[in-house]
Amino acid sequence: MNGTGSSRPATVEAGDTGQVVTSVKDVRVAAVRALGSRAGRAAAGACVLEGRSLIEQVLTAGTPLREVLRAQSASAPEDEQLAGRLRDRGVAVHRVRDGVLRQVAGSGRPVAWLALAALPAEAEVSAPWGDFVLVCDGVADPGNLGTLVRSGRALGIDDIVLTDPGTDMTSRRVLDSSRGTALTARMRRFGSPAEAVAALRTAGFQIVATSPHGRHLQALAPLDGRPVALVVGGETSGVGQEVIDAADLLVAIPMAGAVESLNVGVAAGISMYELRTKRVLSVLTERIRGSLGRDITLTGRFIRDALDRAAREAAGLSSAQVIALMVVTAEQHTPADELRRDLGVDAQELHDLLVPLTERGWLAHRENAYTRTPEGEQALAALWPVHQQVEQGLLAGLSADERRTLRDLLGRVRTNATGHAGLLPLQHRDQGREAGGDAL
Ligand SMILES: C[S@@+](CC[C@H](N)C(=O)[O-])C[C@H]1O[C@@H](n2cnc3c(N)ncnc32)[C@H](O)[C@@H]1O
Structure with missing residues (x-):
């Protein structure tokens, strides 16, 4: 390495410039010394960073560095690594005699690295704020x-x-x-x-x-x-x-x-x-x-609770069981798949739901479909007014048009929900159970 004790500016090039600065009067060293005061930093639009780890952190944050001074003795593998990063970023690195660098730093203790970083402008008062x-x-x-x-x-x-x-x-x-x-x-x-x-x-x-x-x-x-x-x-x-x-x-x-x-x-x-x-x-x-999803979920739960209460008091059933009885009775013969879709349940849930109805003889289960029975029709005739009364209470104050609109909107939301990529359609939930070996 060449020694340079002159105040002649060296050509600034990326990486190690190959010269050793031996005088505090060297312009590169003088430039750093000028940054010792606030006025000097403001005039140069730059500040000084001391130490390898700080320089590494600032490099990682993407802050532009203008020049770097490296002590002659700083030659550990970590120093070489930092020198490589600076070279890759196109930052000139000047080797400086240790005593000179210590003087520049002014802290009285050994210093291995000093860097000149560009000072960012303070933000305009009118710039956008975070929260x-x-x-x-x-x-x-x-x-x-x-x-x-x-x-x-x-x-x-x-x-x-x-x-x-x-x-x-x-x-x-x-x-x-x-x-x-x-x-x-x-x-x-x-x-x-x-x-x-x-x-x-x-x-x-x-x-x-x-x-x-x-x-x-x-x-x-x-x-x-x-x-x-x-x-x-x-x-x-x-x-x-x-x-x-x-x-x-x-x-x-x-x-x-x-x-x-x-x-x-x-x-x-x-x-x-x-x-x-x-x-x-x-x-x-x-x-x-403020989330609509929460409103819909809560409303759904309140409606189900009201219907459940009434169905339990009248027949010891849940509202879903009464609705299943209605669907099968209306259609006389309903395939299990269709019933699952109508009730929004999977195969296991449908099975659990309908067992009490088949045990009472209100529905018959044959070849993966459910059919109505005369006993079921009788039971439904008794339950229907109870169900209707609760429904009327829930829809109180809504005009016929509003009820139609509500039904239409709910249908559209249901279609969106079952077609939504993030939701698992019922048939897939069933496949998941089958793969896991759950009994159906
Ligand atoms: C050293 S304290 C200043 C003490 C000063 N004598 C006073 O009465 O505020 C510096 C700052 O730290 C914060 N601070 C210190 N202790 C605090 C405490 N117990 N609760 C809230 N802020 C505190 C306040 O922002 C305070 O202005």
Whole structure:
């Protein structure tokens, strides 16, 4: 390898450039040093990532890297592997003398890898939102900020809101503690907490502020189904009073013992997990409540229960048995297959259903078909008015036209259901039983 102590820029090419940088004045090294300040990062539109595993994670997330500095001594198989990935991505890798790289990193400890990553632009305030937003109101510690973003992203939260121009999300500590996720989060910045809350309210969020002195126990927070904006506060002063005043809820995580508050990173992790889970469950419950399938199933069950009650009181039978008796009596002779289709049961269920009727002599079973008997006709004559009375009660208030429409609509839904790819038609259910050796 050639040594280079000059400030002459080397040609940037993919993979290892084959030169060793030996001076802190080298332009590639100087470019990284310039990113030590927030202003330098803003001017270059880039930030610094330290360490092999962080660089690997950021590469995996697809964040563009501009250049990479690799310590001369970093030659373990894992280092070679990362070098290969960078080469494949077309990222230039410069070898740097270990002492120089340590100086550039400025941490006083050995550093094997440093990378320059492009800084993504912060999102426009008007960009679309997800359904759960984390608002950092005055959180100052870079380690906490990074932890908040990392936990949020791990829980599927993409939107991070900052309530002041001062919070810096580009420092090495933020990037390190966020494990690079700060580069892929949708970050929005407002001029003040009041502006942030106003924008979130306009966007339809339920604003949930957190405080160790909150009025609501977080686990019982009455979420109302709107998207949630969870506000966490700064290390010393907590969530600002104007945000608390404007929030829909102020929630607390209960604490035992002589503890004034939780660390904001820990508290936010608990809040995001608990409120997000609560929200998913409440939205799910609403969706289930609003589902037509649930309505039809429930209605069907209530109708069957009403008919069952009446049939049991009148003859000790179920409504399905009375209906089977009606069908066979009306048709005189009904093949078992047809009866199964009419009643929506499989062969075993039909058998179990009709045994009491054949035992009473109300139906005769011969050659895989059922025929009516005079005793059955008599029994039906007695049961029919009971059945009709219940049916009239169920359809009370519906006009003749509405009843016809209801029948038509139900027939169409039934056709869709039995033709639906996800539903197992009755004959297949029977085949399944046969394959499993169940008695028919
Ligand atoms: C260290 S605390 C701030 C303490 C501050 N003295 C206060 O009274 O809010 C930082 C943030 O963590 C969150 N936090 C800490 N403990 C909490 C708890 N028990 N319940 C809810 N949030 C809590 C809140 O967002 C709080 O603003």
